[in-house]
Amino acid sequence: xxxxxxxxxxxxxxxxxxxxxxxxxxxxxxxxxxxxxxxxxxxxxxxxxxxxxxxxxxxxxxxxxxxxxxxxxxxxxxxxxxxxxxxxxxxxxxxxxxxxxxxxxxxxxxxx
Amino acid sequence: xxxxxxxxxxxxxxxxxxxxxxxxxxxxxxxxxxxxxxxxxxxxxxxxxxxxxxxxxxxxxxxxxxxxxxxxxxxxxxxxxxxxxxxxxxxxxxxxxxxxxxxxxxxxxxxx
Numbered sequence: 001x002x003x004x005x006x007x008x009x010x011x012x013x014x015x016x017x018x019x020x021x022x023x024x025x026x027x028x029x030x031x032x033x034x035x036x037x038x039x040x041x042x043x044x045x046x047x048x049x050x051x052x053x054x055x056x057x058x059x060x061x062x063x064x065x066x067x068x069x070x071x072x073x074x075x076x077x078x079x080x081x082x083x084x085x086x087x088x089x090x091x092x093x094x095x096x097x098x099x100x101x102x103x104x105x106x107x108x109x110x111x112x
Numbered sequence: 113x114x115x116x117x118x119x120x121x122x123x124x125x126x127x128x129x130x131x132x133x134x135x136x137x138x139x140x141x142x143x144x145x146x147x148x149x150x151x152x153x154x155x156x157x158x159x160x161x162x163x164x165x166x167x168x169x170x171x172x173x174x175x176x177x178x179x180x181x182x183x184x185x186x187x188x189x190x191x192x193x194x195x196x197x198x199x200x201x202x203x204x205x206x207x208x209x210x211x212x213x214x215x216x217x218x219x220x221x222x223x224x
Contacts, residue, residue, distance in 0.1 A: 008198040009182055014172065015192030030196060034146075034168045034218035037194075056146045058216070060126065062192075070121055080127030080174075082149075082214075084142065086120040102194075104170070106146035106218055 006032035014039065014102050016063040016079070021098050029102075036105040042066065042095035050092040055108040059083045064099025068092070077101070118144035126151065126214050128175040128191070133210050141214075148217040154178065154207035162204040167220040171195045176211025180204070189213070 010030065017024045021041070029037040039062070042048070050069070059068060061077035068075045068083055069092045075083050076096065085091055087108055093101075122142065129136045133153070141149040148167075151174070154160070162181070171180060173189035180187045180195055181204045187195050188208065197203055199220055205213075 006196045006198075008196060008201055009184070009187060010196050011187055011189065012194045012196065013192065014194050032168055032196065032198065034199075034220065035170070035196075035216075037170070037196075056144055058147070058149070060214075072121070075121060075123055077123065080125065082124045082126050084118045084120060084122050084124065084144065084147075084149075086118075086144065087146075089120055102172075104147075104216060108146070 004028065004030050006030035012037070014062060017041070017100055018063070021063060021100060024100060034107055036107055038103045040093070040101045040103050042093065042099055044095050044098050047094040048092060050090050052088055052090045053105055055087045055106040057085050057106070058104045060102040062100045062102055064095065064097040066099045066101060067094045067096055069094070116140065116142050118142035124149070126174060129153070129212055133175060133212060136212060146219055148219055150215045152205070152213045152215050154205065154211055156207050156209050159206040160204060162202050164200055164202045165217055166199050167218040168199045169197050169218070170216045172214040174212045174214055176207065176209040178211045178213060179206045179208055181206070
């Protein structure tokens, strides 16, 4: 999927979707040289199967509630809570309520 | 200033400070290998003079309103809006209202 390339000075809306949450879709926000941002939208009960990405990530719950499962346990995030995961950590995400979350990935450069 | 080193699986509170905003202080949240996160707290009318950091940054307004000035203009951010700036861009920040913001810096590696 082609991501919009970030323009410096770009303002992005990450407010709660509120009434639009039920019909919202996961969307890429932008990708720059070092960062990739997306808004994850997940209806209650739905899950992303365990997966991992090379770079460090933060998952910030914007609205609703979700559970992030990692090897050694799970973490519940409610609106305004942010979870940090180091690169390469296998994690699954399950929506406890209809939710949206801002996911920030630090793109890990391959050694050149 | 020594920053707390991020533990993977750490949950951080970035909810609005609300009634505690007036007495809140700017605080480092954590620093990891590739990311540094802080909550900026700025009372109405106060400003950070123009400065720059090597890495790309995002500034996400959590509450209140602030203005980010860059060379080619300025951007007003209200709660739930996020601004992306590429690394090395000189920027100043001015609080239009009492505000707090989540600042994420992608730490730029020096060529080894």
